[in-house]
Every structure is written in C-alpha cells, then in structure tokens.
Amino acid sequence: MSKQEQGSGAPGPAQRGGSPSVADTDLWYFAVRLGEGRYAFSAPLVTEVVRLGPLTRLPSAPTFLLGVFTHRGEILPVLDLGDLFLHRPVTVGPGTRATIVHAEPWRVAVLAEEIEGLVRVPKRRVGPPPAAQAAGEFLQAVVPDDLGDIAVLDMARLVTAARARSVPA
Amino acid sequence: MSEGSCQLVLFQVGARVFASRATDVRRIAGDFPDGVETALGETVLGRPWDARRGLVVGLDGGEQTILVDGVLGVRVVPDADIQSLPRFASDILATNALKGFAVLEEMPTLLVDLPTLVREGPRSRGTPREENPPHA
Numbered sequence: 001m002s003k004q005e006q007g008s009g010a011p012g013p014a015q016r017g018g019s020p021s022v023a024d025t026d027l028w029y030f031a032v033r034l035g036e037g038r039y040a041f042s043a044p045l046v047t048e049v050v051r052l053g054p055l056t057r058l059p060s061a062p063t064f065l066l067g068v069f070t071h072r073g074e075i076l077p078v079l080d081l082g083d084l085f086l087h088r089p090v091t092v093g094p095g096t097r098a099t100i101v102h103a104e105p106w107r108v109a110v111l112a113e114e115i116e117g118l119v120r121v122p123k124r125r126v127g128p129p130p131a132a133q134a135a136g137e138f139l140q141a142v143v144p145d146d147l148g149d150i151a152v153l154d155m156a157r158l159v160t161a162a163r164a165r166s167v168p169a
Numbered sequence: 170m171s172e173g174s175c176q177l178v179l180f181q182v183g184a185r186v187f188a189s190r191a192t193d194v195r196r197i198a199g200d201f202p203d204g205v206e207t208a209l210g211e212t213v214l215g216r217p218w219d220a221r222r223g224l225v226v227g228l229d230g231g232e233q234t235i236l237v238d239g240v241l242g243v244r245v246v247p248d249a250d251i252q253s254l255p256r257f258a259s260d261i262l263a264t265n266a267l268k269g270f271a272v273l274e275e276m277p278t279l280l281v282d283l284p285t286l287v288r289e290g291p292r293s294r295g296t297p298r299e300e301n302p303p304h305a
Contacts, residue, residue, distance in 0.1 A: 054276065056270070056276060056277045056278070056279070057185070058258060058262065058267070058279070059185065059213055059214050059215050059267075059279070060213040060214075060215075060262065060263065060264060060292070061258075061261070061262055062261065065258065065261050065262075068255065068258065068270070068277055069277075070272065070275060070276070070277055073272075074252075075252050075255055075270050075272075075277050076255060077255045077257045077258040077261075079257070105256045106255075106256055106257040106260070107255065107256070107257070108255075108257045159257065159260050159261070162261055163260055163261055166261050166262070166263055
C-alpha cells in the first residue's frame, strides 16, 4: 500500500523480540477542521504549514481554486476545502495559514478553517469511507480518535472530482 | 536580448495583467478600421472593459486580433523567472491557454499562450481542455 493510500507508521522505538512496536500498529495523519467536520491527509504528504502570501487569481478558475502564491520561489496553487466541500469559502486574511500537501504529481496549499495538526490512530481502527457523506467522493478512509471521526482525503480522487466540477458539461 | 532570457509583452484585460511571449505577437493594433467584430473579445482571460488595443497573432497562415484594454510594455525576463503552471491548476482549469507564470517583482503574472487562446475561441464556445489524466 502506498503512502498516498495509507497513513504513516510513526517513527516509534525499534521493535524488540517480535512484539509489535508503535510503528507497526499506528498511523499518522495531519488533520484540519471545516465547521464540525474533521479532515486529514496522510501525514507524510504534508510538508509544512505556511502563512499565505499575496494571491494571484486565475481567470476562469472554479471558486475553490483560489489562485496561486509564491513560497520560497515556488508557485503554489491554493485549494479552498471549505468552498469545495461545503460551498462555504474559508475567510482569508493576513494571518491565514495553509497546509502544503505534496501528493505526486500535485503540490497544493490547502486552506481550511482550522489546522488541528498531527493525529495518531491505531491501524486496526481505519475504516472505509461512508457511502453518503459531504465530500464522500474525495475520501479514502475514516479514522476515529478520542475527538471523533476524521475523514481521510485522497488527493487523486479530490483532483478528479474537482476537475469534473470545474469543466462545464 | 541576452541568452537565458525572453521578451514578454505585458497587457491588461479588465483589472488583470497578463504576459505573453513577444514572439507570439505579430503587432499591436491601435485602431480597427474594419471594426472589432472579427476580433476576439471575451476569452478565458475575461472581457475587456473598453478594448482600446489589439494583439495581432499570426495563426494558420492568417491573422487574428485579440482585444485587450491596454499594452503595458515589453519586459526582458530571465528564464529562471518563468515557471510552468502547477500541475494541480492545469488539471483543474478548463483551458490550455494559461501556460505558466512570469515572476515580476516577486508576484506571479500569468503567462498566456496567445495562439492557443485564439484556437480556443470566445469563452462562450471555447473548446474543452485536453484531457490530462490525474494518474498520468
């Protein structure tokens, strides 16, 4: 299973005597919030969290593709998850932070209402995505932790669905 | 022009500034004796406010004029300041005419492929973007 498909094993202590280590049984995700919903990418796909720079808007772009900005000389597209999932754009201000997700071949700055951070979930608790849920078409799994369920996003599905929404029939 | 750089024509459509390679522009039209009916008005770049200028593009043995609001000048830009459109954006956008960015004063300015813009035609009847499978 690739990193795109599954969360990351944590860098835990070395395994001893054949017993499972933390690295073998837990997966790491990077979680964000949109309203009451919690969403996550597999942790290794998240390279950093940055402050959003001045945006250059893209003509004829769907509203969830907010524009691009330069970060250390690299031009990054900005994806508004609030607009894409809930049709409720995230408010952008001088302090807005974006999560940079690098899932080959895409590298995207993702906007959400709140950044939660790293979450560790036992591998055995990873479940399939529900059939009917907002953003269900973008999901690869659902993982629960003490605060509730987290919907794990699949970048390839997200791009496919976003493309379908952006091209007029 | 030095090696490792290119000339860009900067132009404006509505409130936005765009760039195109100077080699794509045959000339700049300042008046339209035949009227503007045959010129390309609204495109994926938007609708010009007053269309005072035209970028004349050579295409398929003929010429086509793209109406713009103003031509801001020509800039020589190092190749290092030209970046392609991020893959995510090119996968999402419904046009092939946006090829990348020229970083001018640290701000990305959209680089437009004018022949492609002409081929795609007016926005209302633009041709669909080439398919680019997400998993390719």
